[in-house]
Amino acid sequence: MALPLVDMPEENHVLLVSFSSQGHINPMLRLGKRLLSKGLHVTLALTEVTRDRMLKSSTESAGASSVSGIGVVFFSDGLSLDYDRKANLDFYIETLGKYGPVNLSALIRDRYHGGKKLVCLIANPFVPWVADVASELGIPCALLWIQPYAIFAIYDSFYNKRNRFPTVDDPDVRVHLPGLPLMTTQDLPSFVLPTNPFNAFMKLFSGFFQHLEKFQWVLGNSFHELERDVVDSLSELCSLRPVGPLVPMALLSDEQGGQDVGVEMWKSEDSCIEWLDRQAPRSVVYVSFGSIVVLPAKQMESIAVALKNTKRPFLWVVKPPEKPPADGAGELPLGFTDEVTDQGRVVTWCPQIKVLSHPAIACFVTHCGWNSMLETICSGIPMIAYPQWSDQPTNAKLITDVFKIGLRLNKDEGGTITSDEIERCIEEVMVGARAEELRKTADELKRAAREAAGPGGSSDRAIQQFVDEVTGGDGDDSGEYGASKGNCHEDQIHDEKKVDVEEEGGEGDRLSLHMVMDDATEVGPPGRTPSID
Numbered sequence: 001m002a003l004p005l006v007d008m009p010e011e012n013h014v015l016l017v018s019f020s021s022q023g024h025i026n027p028m029l030r031l032g033k034r035l036l037s038k039g040l041h042v043t044l045a046l047t048e049v050t051r052d053r054m055l056k057s058s059t060e061s062a063g064a065s066s067v068s069g070i071g072v073v074f075f076s077d078g079l080s081l082d083y084d085r086k087a088n089l090d091f092y093i094e095t096l097g098k099y100g101p102v103n104l105s106a107l108i109r110d111r112y113h114g115g116k117k118l119v120c121l122i123a124n125p126f127v128p129w130v131a132d133v134a135s136e137l138g139i140p141c142a143l144l145w146i147q148p149y150a151i152f153a154i155y156d157s158f159y160n161k162r163n164r165f166p167t168v169d170d171p172d173v174r175v176h177l178p179g180l181p182l183m184t185t186q187d188l189p190s191f192v193l194p195t196n197p198f199n200a201f202m203k204l205f206s207g208f209f210q211h212l213e214k215f216q217w218v219l220g221n222s223f224h225e226l227e228r229d230v231v232d233s234l235s236e237l238c239s240l241r242p243v244g245p246l247v248p249m250a251l252l253s254d255e256q257g258g259q260d261v262g263v264e265m266w267k268s269e270d271s272c273i274e275w276l277d278r279q280a281p282r283s284v285v286y287v288s289f290g291s292i293v294v295l296p297a298k299q300m301e302s303i304a305v306a307l308k309n310t311k312r313p314f315l316w317v318v319k320p321p322e323k324p325p326a327d328g329a330g331e332l333p334l335g336f337t338d339e340v341t342d343q344g345r346v347v348t349w350c351p352q353i354k355v356l357s358h359p360a361i362a363c364f365v366t367h368c369g370w371n372s373m374l375e376t377i378c379s380g381i382p383m384i385a386y387p388q389w390s391d392q393p394t395n396a397k398l399i400t401d402v403f404k405i406g407l408r409l410n411k412d413e414g415g416t417i418t419s420d421e422i423e424r425c426i427e428e429v430m431v432g433a434r435a436e437e438l439r440k441t442a443d444e445l446k447r448a449a450r451e452a453a454g455p456g457g458s459s460d461r462a463i464q465q466f467v468d469e470v471t472g473g474d475g476d477d478s479g480e481y482g483a484s485k486g487n488c489h490e491d492q493i494h495d496e497k498k499v500d501v502e503e504e505g506g507e508g509d510r511l512s513l514h515m516v517m518d519d520a521t522e523v524g525p526p527g528r529t530p531s532i533d
């Protein structure tokens, strides 16, 4: 029987706390939806600057206090609303770490009777101090890890000094971790390399990985079948719960009109879908570098030349940098769009979910952001990896050596990725025996992803297990991926109440933020000077 949400017992209430950027809020909201469908009461806490941006947005649901049954509440990050947070991300992260805990704690005491009404807090990686707030209030805390577990394993090893990593004096150290292929410098996340310029990030993560015991569970936007070896190797360390892929429902089934919950930062140029409708099946090369990366002029040039030379139809997302840099970074070669009007489309932002599920798409030249990768895996499309920074180099290694669903562009002796190399990879991914093989593996992985997220699949079971644990239900405590540490606070454990939540229909339910709300748009990959120190 379906019961209305209002009848749900207040006690089975979880509070999600997210950093205010698209790549962090969206997986959190999708996790929230899944928890809601398992009968929990869910609220999402965001910083006030997010509400401010929502209010400034002209769209209908702006300022909404709930989205798809998930309540939204706000706390201050300690900075005034008009403060330019992206001017110095290190300072922003530090300030958030100082004032966030005080303000979040006050919000919880105020709204949730000192926290007694919450069975769990769930944080994502840029707000790890949520675990301290939880412990102070006697509430269990979970982390939602939003990159592959492979990255989690590498950071754990790096910050706890379990392996040797490259240093200034020894930059070519290779790293071998259980469940992962041997990694060279080019395969490691940029944050563990001696060239990393982000200090606050280092400080945040070293504290966090040295005190993983603060989190009773590490939920992950991944699935067991995708990262089996590394998930199994980490299960001694903490209670992993792979609950992904946390992607829009439309990518998890062939039925149209699947509902999504998520924030949209930029207005997409939807006319590219009509253009795709006119292209032959599996003919179009899709190219995008996500929301943060801005490519140096030289790399823009080699992609442009390669696309022209392939003579294949293409869709290229070129997001204009917020403050155009003097060196021409992020800009197309002069006259390019006019030269290719009959061949391809360049847009500033596209509806990527619709693009990836369109039958005309043949392959994706990607920066290997984890959200994009999961979306592509769920669409069964082979990838050409062109990683830039953060987790992306390791994600590229996963594409080629672990998932085996794509190729990586190789640098020449001078360290450049030439247009010839891009053209060669596009051909290899599109025609011939290798292309066939990649498509077949990509298709198998797509099925595995859908199965994992579907009813009774590994991720569905992991969510149920987590719900049983936080509500004190009759779940099997030994766990599929590591024992529950059993440190859920007794006074927070309540009888499990199973409630069927009626799915709402409609096109989707989104917090609309058609504006640049990402505080990291000026964080560039190495190769382009980041605007922060």
Ligand SMILES: O=c1cc(-c2ccc(O)cc2)oc2cc(O[C@@H]3O[C@H](CO)[C@@H](O)[C@H](O)[C@H]3O)cc(O)c12
Pocket: 021, 022, 023, 024, 089, 090, 093, 146, 147, 198, 199, 200, 201, 202, 290, 292, 368, 369, 370, 371, 390, 391, 392, 518, 519, 520, 523
């Ligand atoms: O808002 C952000 C702030 C920061 C940041 C903040 C302070 C620092 O000292 C260093 C980095 O990094 C970010 C990295 C991001 O990485 C992106 O996040 C995805 C999901 O985790 C990855 O898979 C992608 O590859 C990756 O580009 C996204 C952000 O919004 C931010």
Ligand SMILES: O=c1ccn([C@@H]2O[C@H](COP(=O)(O)OP(=O)(O)O)[C@@H](O)[C@H]2O)c(=O)[nH]1
Pocket: 023, 268, 288, 289, 290, 291, 292, 293, 317, 348, 349, 350, 351, 352, 353, 368, 369, 370, 371, 372, 373, 375
């Ligand atoms: O033209 C575009 C390019 C990207 N995206 C979305 O933006 C997100 C990018 O996240 P990812 O983790 O791949 O990279 P990041 O932007 O964080 O580097 C993904 O959900 C994409 O679907 C989109 O909607 N339109």
